Amino acid sequence: MIPAQFDYQAPTTIDEALSLLAAHPDEAKILAGGHSLIPAMKLRLSQPGLLVDIGRIKDLSYIREQGDQILIGAMTTHYQIESSAELKQSCPLLPDCAASIGDVQVRNKGTIGGSLAHSDPAGDWPAAVVALDGVMVAVSQAGERLIKADDFFIDLLTTALQPGEILREIRIRKGNGRSGHAYQKVPHPASGFAVVGVAVNLSRADDGSCAASRIGITGVASKVYRAGAVESALNGKPLDEQTISAAATHAADGIDANSDLYASDEYRRQLAKVHTRRAIQAAASRAH
Numbered sequence: 001m002i003p004a005q006f007d008y009q010a011p012t013t014i015d016e017a018l019s020l021l022a023a024h025p026d027e028a029k030i031l032a033g034g035h036s037l038i039p040a041m042k043l044r045l046s047q048p049g050l051l052v053d054i055g056r057i058k059d060l061s062y063i064r065e066q067g068d069q070i071l072i073g074a075m076t077t078h079y080q081i082e083s084s085a086e087l088k089q090s091c092p093l094l095p096d097c098a099a100s101i102g103d104v105q106v107r108n109k110g111t112i113g114g115s116l117a118h119s120d121p122a123g124d125w126p127a128a129v130v131a132l133d134g135v136m137v138a139v140s141q142a143g144e145r146l147i148k149a150d151d152f153f154i155d156l157l158t159t160a161l162q163p164g165e166i167l168r169e170i171r172i173r174k175g176n177g178r179s180g181h182a183y184q185k186v187p188h189p190a191s192g193f194a195v196v197g198v199a200v201n202l203s204r205a206d207d208g209s210c211a212a213s214r215i216g217i218t219g220v221a222s223k224v225y226r227a228g229a230v231e232s233a234l235n236g237k238p239l240d241e242q243t244i245s246a247a248a249t250h251a252a253d254g255i256d257a258n259s260d261l262y263a264s265d266e267y268r269r270q271l272a273k274v275h276t277r278r279a280i281q282a283a284a285s286r287a288h
């Protein structure tokens with residue numbers, strides 16, 4: 001398939017990119033790794049008149065620690081996150097999630113910012129940033145604004161980003177010594193996308209019970225969601241098999257589940273329950 005005709009610009013600064021977006025509000029689209037946008041253009045599902053390639057803006061690709069936060073530039077690739085020795089120590093959920101994405105070519109080219117901005121219902125990053133209570137930093141010519149992960153994903157392929165905005169950075173709070181994370185995924189056998197992906201972030205109180213939990217689930221619905229009923233069933237309770245198994249049965253409560261050739265809605269709900277239980281067990285075993 002051949003995309004519709006488009007113009008191409010490759011700015012080297014974020015200000016230049018923002019000017020291009022402001023000057024072409026109806027036709028410009030940001031190009032990051034291109035692993036979602038280019039296929040959509042080839043299918044003519046997306047027909048931007050201008051591609052603004054942000055791949056040459058140097059200060060958009062980094063992983064830094066600042067106080068109790070981890071700062072990740074939007075153009076940081078899945079592979080850079082997967083292979084970060086610092087993140088394996090400070091927030092293993094991020095490299096675990098990155099390692100589960102597609103194949104090595106996709107991980108070398110695709111970016112965390114592109115994946116979050118795309119909000120694919122089967123994308124892995126949305127589950128991780130929701131579980132980790134991440135904050136997105138969006139910039140436009142009007143300035144900078146912070147968007148919490150809970151408010152960022154609006155619907156299928158739709159986020160809170162406004163025209164003219166670039167997702168510049170993702171901020172994650174580091175866990176403390178008593179927190180544990182895990183990502184459990186059933187990959188689609190052809191693409192690797194999540195049929196179901198469950199990210200768990202929990203912490204223990206001094207008595208070993210669950211002090212707090214956040215659970216993000218992708219692949220099941222039209223967008224990532226927080227499994228609030230599971231979190232409520234865990235918080236304040238002992239993290240034993242009985243509590244975890246009972247809590248996980250609520251993984252798809254109130255959710256209008258997707259159905260396709262590979263997985264019916266009923267099967268997806270069942271996968272969500274099973275993998276939520278496994279992800280909580282794994283996270284609990286890492287939280288001491």
Ligand SMILES: Cc1cc2nc3c(=O)[nH]c(=O)nc-3n(C[C@H](O)[C@H](O)[C@H](O)COP(=O)(O)OP(=O)(O)OC[C@H]3O[C@@H](n4cnc5c(N)ncnc54)[C@H](O)[C@@H]3O)c2cc1C
Nearest residue numbers: 032033034035036037102110111114117123124167192193
């Ligand atoms: C074969 C294959 C397998 C894959 N498997 C998986 C998988 O298992 N799990 C998974 O999660 N994903 C998977 N993907 C998708 C992959 O992770 C993409 O890289 C990702 O979804 C999009 O990131 P990108 O950098 O390629 O963005 P692009 O494709 O360049 O952009 C995607 C969208 O986001 C917008 N955008 C990009 N960056 C920004 C920004 N900084 N600010 C604002 N808007 C922006 C673009 O305008 C576009 O609308 C797969 C893709 C392929 C081709």
